[in-house]
Amino acid sequence: MLKDKKIVLGITGGIAAYKSAELTREFVKMGADVKVIMTENATKFITPLTLQTLSENPVYTDMFLLTGEVKIDHISLAEEADILIIAPATANIIGKIASGLADDLLSTTVMATKAPILICPAMNTNMYTNDIVRENINKLTSKNYFFVEPGHGELACGTEGPGRLPPLEDIVEEVESILTEKDLAGEKILITAGPTQEPLDPVRYITNYSSGKMGYALAIMARRRGAEVTLISGPTSLPEPFGATFLQVSSAIEMGDAVMNNMNDSTIIIKAAAVADFRPAILSNNKIKKGNGLSNVNLERNPDIISEVGRKKGDRILVGFAVETENLIENARNKMIEKNMDLIVANDVTQHGAGFQSDTNIVKILDREGGMEELPILDKIMVANRILDRIKAVKVPKV
Ligand code: CTP
Numbered sequence: 001m002l003k004d005k006k007i008v009l010g011i012t013g014g015i016a017a018y019k020s021a022e023l024t025r026e027f028v029k030m031g032a033d034v035k036v037i038m039t040e041n042a043t044k045f046i047t048p049l050t051l052q053t054l055s056e057n058p059v060y061t062d063m064f065l066l067t068g069e070v071k072i073d074h075i076s077l078a079e080e081a082d083i084l085i086i087a088p089a090t091a092n093i094i095g096k097i098a099s100g101l102a103d104d105l106l107s108t109t110v111m112a113t114k115a116p117i118l119i120c121p122a123m124n125t126n127m128y129t130n131d132i133v134r135e136n137i138n139k140l141t142s143k144n145y146f147f148v149e150p151g152h153g154e155l156a157c158g159t160e161g162p163g164r165l166p167p168l169e170d171i172v173e174e175v176e177s178i179l180t181e182k183d184l185a186g187e188k189i190l191i192t193a194g195p196t197q198e199p200l201d202p203v204r205y206i207t208n209y210s211s212g213k214m215g216y217a218l219a220i221m222a223r224r225r226g227a228e229v230t231l232i233s234g235p236t237s238l239p240e241p242f243g244a245t246f247l248q249v250s251s252a253i254e255m256g257d258a259v260m261n262n263m264n265d266s267t268i269i270i271k272a273a274a275v276a277d278f279r280p281a282i283l284s285n286n287k288i289k290k291g292n293g294l295s296n297v298n299l300e301r302n303p304d305i306i307s308e309v310g311r312k313k314g315d316r317i318l319v320g321f322a323v324e325t326e327n328l329i330e331n332a333r334n335k336m337i338e339k340n341m342d343l344i345v346a347n348d349v350t351q352h353g354a355g356f357q358s359d360t361n362i363v364k365i366l367d368r369e370g371g372m373e374e375l376p377i378l379d380k381i382m383v384a385n386r387i388l389d390r391i392k393a394v395k396v397p398k399v
Contacts (some may be wrong), residue, residue: 001030001176001179001180001381002027002031002032002172002175002176002179002356003030003031003032004031004032004033005031005032005033005082005083005179006032006033006035006080006081006082006083007027007032007033007034007035007081007082007084007085007175008034008035008036008037008077008078008080008083008084008085008109008113008115009023009024009027009034009035009037009055009084009085009087009388010036010037010038010039010084010085010086010087010089010093010106010109010110011036011037011038011039011042011046011051011084011086011088012039012041012042012086012088012089012090012092012093012134013039013040013041013042013044013045013090013092014045014088014090014122014123015122015156016046016047016087016122016156016164016165017042017045017046017086017088017361018045019087019088019165019168020046020051020087020088020148021046021050021051021054022034022168022298023087023171023172023322024036024051024054025047025054026168026172027172027175027205028054028055028056030172032103033076034055034056034057034222035055035057035058035060035080035081036048036052036055036057036059036060037059037060037061037077037105037106037109038051038059038060038061039061039093039104039105039106040061040104041090043061048061054136059192059370060073060077060105061105064107068374069193072075072111073105074108074109074112074179076317077109077113078109078112078113078115079112079113080115080196081109081113081115082115082179083115083116083117083175083179084109084110084113084115084116084117084118085117085118085119085120085171085175085180086106086110086117086118086119086120087118087120087121087122087165087171088120088121088122088123088165089120089121089312090121090122090123090127091123091127091130091133091136091284092123093106093107093119094119094121094133094136094137094140095132095133095136097110097111097119097140098135098136098137098139098140100198103222108396113368114351116144116146116178116179116399117145117146118145118146118147118148118165118171118174118175118178119145119146119148120147120148120150120165120171121137121138121147121148121150121152121163122163122164123150123163124155124157124159124163125155125159125160125161125162125163126159127163127385128150128161128162128163129161129162136190143288144246146174146178147170148166148170148174149166150162150163150164150166151164151166151167152164153163169239169242169243173220173224173242173243174242174273176224177223177224177243178302179183180224180225181225181226182225182226183226183392184222184225184226184227184392185225185226185227186226186227186267187222187226187227187228187267188227188230188265188266188267188268189218189219189222189227189228189229189230189266189267189268189269189270190230190232190259190262190263190265190266190268190269191215191218191222191229191230191231191232191270191271192215192231192232192233192234192255192259192271192272192273192275192305193206193210193212193214193215193216193218193219193231193232193233193234193236193272193273194210194211194212194215194233194234194235194236194269194273194274195207195209195210195212195234195235195248195273195274195276196234196240196249196250196251196252196254196255196273196274196275196276197234197235197251197275197276198251198252198261198278198279198280198302198303199250199251199279199280200280200283200284200288200297201283201284201285201286201287201288202285202287203287204288204345206233206276206278206279206280206299207276207358208274208276209274209355209356209357210234210236210273210274210356211236211237211238211356211357211398212233212234212236212238213357213358213359213382214272214321214361214380214383214384215231215233215270215273216231216233216236216238217379217380217383217384218270218272218380218384218387219231219241219244220241220242220381220384221381221384221385221388222242222384222388223241223242223243223244225388227268228245229241229243229244229245229341230244230245230246230247230262230265230266231244231245231246231247232247232249232255232258232259232262232273233246233247233248233249234249234250234271234274234275235248235250235274247262251276251279252275252276252279252302252303252305253279253302253303255273255275256302256303256305256307256308259271259305259309260308260309263309263312263313263316266316267316267317268316268317268319268391269309269313269316269317269318269319270319270387270391271305271306271309271318271319271320271321272321272345274323274356275302275305276302277301277302277304278280278301278302279299279300279302280297280298280299280300281298281299281300282298304339306318306320306341307338307339308349310340310341311340313340315392317342317343317391317395318339318340318341318342318343319341319342319343319344319345319387319391320335320336320339320341320343320344320345321344321345321346321347322336322345322346322347323336323347323349323355323356324346324347324348324349325348325349325350328346328347328348328364329346329364329366330370331346332344332346332366333363334365336366336368337368340366342346342367342368342391342394343365343366343367343387343390343391343394344365344366345348345364345365345366345387346363346364346365346366347361347362347363347364348362353377354377358380359379359380360377360378360379360380360383361377361378361380361383362375362376362378363375363378363383363387363389365386365387365390367390367394373386373390
């Protein structure tokens with residue numbers, strides 16, 4: 001979603017400056033136009049040539065350099081930026097901004113821009129926890145500057161604690177979030193994702209191919225759009241989505257309990273999980289040994305979570321998924337009505353580019369009035385965006 005966004009990246013003089021090379025690369029890969037400003041101290045940690053090569057743009061280091069452009073650099077950079085990011089940000093630049101000082105290209109650009117500013121502090125733990133630095137950060141936060149908290153860990157100076165540059169994925173996600181309109185602010189969205197695992201004995205379980213990607217994409221996008229998100233997830237290999245309340249579960253029974261305990265607080269419930277319909281009727285306490293033989297496994301039904309939610313939902317919006325391999329529309333429509341959903345996302349997993357493991361999906365969104373929106377093949381994050389658009393339209397029907 002950062003395609004064609006104009007990012008001004010300020011780099012200040014800290015050891016983490018080398019990580020801003022990777023950050024630049026990430027933004028460029030996503031299609032953003034990145035202009036880098038380096039303070040004089042930053043150039044002692046990493047060369048402008050590295051940043052110039054990676055950003056595919058000139059690197060700005062000197063306030064009074066004549067670049068041949070008509071406008072002076074701090075004004076043109078300040079005006080063109082969709083967002084200004086400072087990563088890593090030292091105690092010095094934070095102090096300068098908090099005091100309104102503008103004595104080099106980066107600090108003057110900060111003062112001159114109307115774009116949102118994201119500051120990613122990275123410094124020694126004692127500096128980060130120093131009262132004056134805390135006061136400066138609090139002051140800037142109250143003036144709508146954005147911060148990503150530094151990570152904890154071993155620092156280059158040998159101490160341990162907060163001060164590491166936050167993981168680059170968190171910085172990128174925060175940039176995405178800042179640049180996304182907050183049209184779901186005030187909504188509390190409960191999302192389920194991933195498969196469930198139904199244990200047979202201590203080392204075996206029954207599950208399905210769900211990767212969790214669709215549900216996680218919904219959690220990421222809903223949070224970017226300003227919603228408070230709770231994600232209840234079965235076992236997946238995906239990283240916890242930044243900024244969401246995350247509840248890890250394993251079996252359908254655990255997922256059901258977590259949904260029931262959290263649904264009252266929500267305004268929208270999206271059930272993207274691929275819940276196992278059956279579980280082994282008997283859970284063996286010990287590993288089942290092959291020598292004893294096993295001619296069959298008796299299964300019993302798991303609770304149908306969404307049906308229970310459908311009965312108790314009140315005026316909450318309930319969205320389900322239908323994973324089908326035949327009669328897609330008819331099966332999906334029946335599920336929506338039977339389980340009292342407001343919308344159902346129908347998904348024919350036999351199509352190439354759709355389904356569990358894929359990064360893309362091909363879905364149809366059906367509503368209770370008989371309407372159907374057919375989406376083309378899209379990245380799951382874009383599918384998530386369109387599902388949220390549709391949910392918004394159900395909440396605020398067009399007159
Ligand atoms: N679901 C659920 N609890 C279950 C099974 C499914 O909450 N025990 C939810 C899923 O999260 C999804 C919707 O119900 O949102 C439809 O799931 P799906 O597996 O397609 O349908 P089933 O109702 O299980 O029907 P069938 O297996 O017969 O297709």
